[in-house]
Amino acid sequence: LVAGRETHLITECPRPKESWHDGKPFTSKDVKFTIDLAKNKASGSLFAARLGDIASVEAPDDSTVIVKLSKPNASFLSILSQVLILPEHALAGMPPESLATSTWWSTNPVGTGPFKFKKYVTDQYVELAADDDYRGGKPKVDVLINRYFESPAAAVAALRAGEIQFTYVEPDDAASFKTDSNFKVIEGGSYVVNYIGLNQQVDLFKDLKVRQAIMYAIDRNAIIESLYGGAAKPANCGFVAPQLVPEGLETYAYDPAKAKSLLAEVGWDKINGDKPITLLTYYGSPQAANVMAAIQSMLSQVGINVVPRVVDTPTYNGIVYKGGTPDWNAFPMVYAGLQNGPNPAGINPGLNKSQIPPAGFNTMRIKFDDLSAALDKALGETDASKLDAAWQDVCKVMNKDLPWATLWEANRYGVASNKLKDFVWTPAPAGGPYAAHPEAWDIQ
Incomplete structure (x- = not known):
């Protein structure tokens, strides 16, 4: 990554030979497509306002992206790091205003991470399968399931019953887990x-x-x-x-x-x-x-x-x-x-x-x-x-x-079962982790 203060230029190079889960190559064209889409208000993007200083985005070859700003913006790199890259080959034909409600997200999304989409059961769970070809090596567990619950109390009950291994909790619930040796409480601002x-x-x-x-x-x-x-x-x-x-x-x-x-x-x-x-x-x-x-x-x-x-x-x-x-x-x-x-x-x-x-x-x-x-x-x-x-x-x-x-x-709290091994979860603003490394997670 190279940033030029005077020209407000950023060059980003995708990893060589990176692929999407469907086997299509991941290139700078995906990065350009994503940034253009993210700053397009019609897409409903939450980043449109934050990326308003972008004057142009270019992808001169498969491994280089050039972003020029209309004026200096000290926060731009931080903002850009939060934008998740999307596959141009899968979404380019979709009108931006239809993107947020597209069935693509729940039927056949693709990414580049250690787990790939398997299925989504409406309002119940998303199932992810390990990507054997992941660049960081095959994940230790074969399947990850993200379940949805109607209330925090239902999620806590499922955690105590061993049906799930991690959930966010309210402060009152966190206090009760701190005295239970079967669980680890993760806390952060x-x-x-x-x-x-x-x-x-x-x-x-x-x-x-x-x-x-x-x-x-x-x-x-x-x-x-x-x-x-x-x-x-x-x-x-x-x-x-x-x-x-x-x-x-x-x-x-x-x-x-x-x-x-x-x-x-x-x-x-x-x-x-x-x-x-x-x-x-x-x-x-x-x-x-x-x-x-x-x-x-x-x-x-x-x-x-x-x-x-x-x-x-x-x-x-x-x-x-x-x-x-x-x-x-x-x-x-x-x-x-x-x-x-x-x-x-x-x-x-x-x-x-x-x-x-x-x-x-x-x-x-x-x-x-x-x-x-x-x-x-x-x-x-x-x-x-x-x-x-x-x-x-x-x-x-x-x-x-x-x-x-x-x-x-x-503070935000998460509780993990002690059956999880090598579980990394550092609380981040507005939910999710700063660091997770799910490819390393394991369970007894």
Whole structure:
């Protein structure tokens, strides 16, 4: 991999003699096809906004890809590393707008990893078979099955019964497994900051004092201790990595009296009073329900009447990303989360005024000039020695202007059976592993 700072040029070379699971060669044309598709908004790609600085992609031969950027973007390599390469020969004939709903994904997908697709049983499981020709050697196990469960409790029951060997768990369940010698608990920071989004198309939340009042009204430490078992840390901006969080931030320590005073200053009783305000979320776990109930109770004590509404992710996305003029009152407030590391640029599409849908996923329609300027400066900084300071400036603006009411970063837990051998699973932001090496996994 070669990167040129002045030309904003990246050259990527696929491994020689690499093949897809169907035997077709993997070449630079697959990389070009994937990048072009990922930055095409019509495909529904979550990377379209993040890859917006790409000016051109070229594949001059089978082992070289040249990507030129329209301007410097220090986060580009990190973003590109998250894009999974797709087979051009299998998907090139498909309209981009049909890709997300294509049956290809559930009938005959191909990749280049240690396991290849065998079958998918709707809403039950995906079965993968070992690829004997995998470049890293034949996997130790012949089959991997990824099962789906209706609830976390059902997955935990299956794990205890020996029906599965690994699952994510809630903090309460993790505690019970820590004392069981038959299992190993894997714990790590989620790098996802949970927050209350405050829709800037709704007049109620345009006044900074209202946003400050919401922060002071929520006892974050009490929720962390009682509902997360202490396995979370408060977030006073969109970041939690120490090098990105400057000293001297306002901590918004729990102060309901101050919250009431701020609301009185803006005349809350007259502009809204106890009228219900929807608090929309896609988090459907029992723990999330308890968190929402706690937030509802705390806000009610200062005179803000929120009504939680839980929907599935497709419904949530349909509400907040709706084209034209959405029903702003359907999502005046949201309880959500956004990945904030290890690449801090991950929050840009959710906060920059240039990323309002359909350009990005700034669903709260935040148009704060100082915040967007700080984000743009950090994104364009190419001097590695200045990057942390640039992102600290973003943190300072978030802490002062409160585009979100930031809450916390919670730990993520996985539990593995001790029957698994050489099992590597390092928790990563938003789910999945940083490192997995499933070709090395074995089971007694």
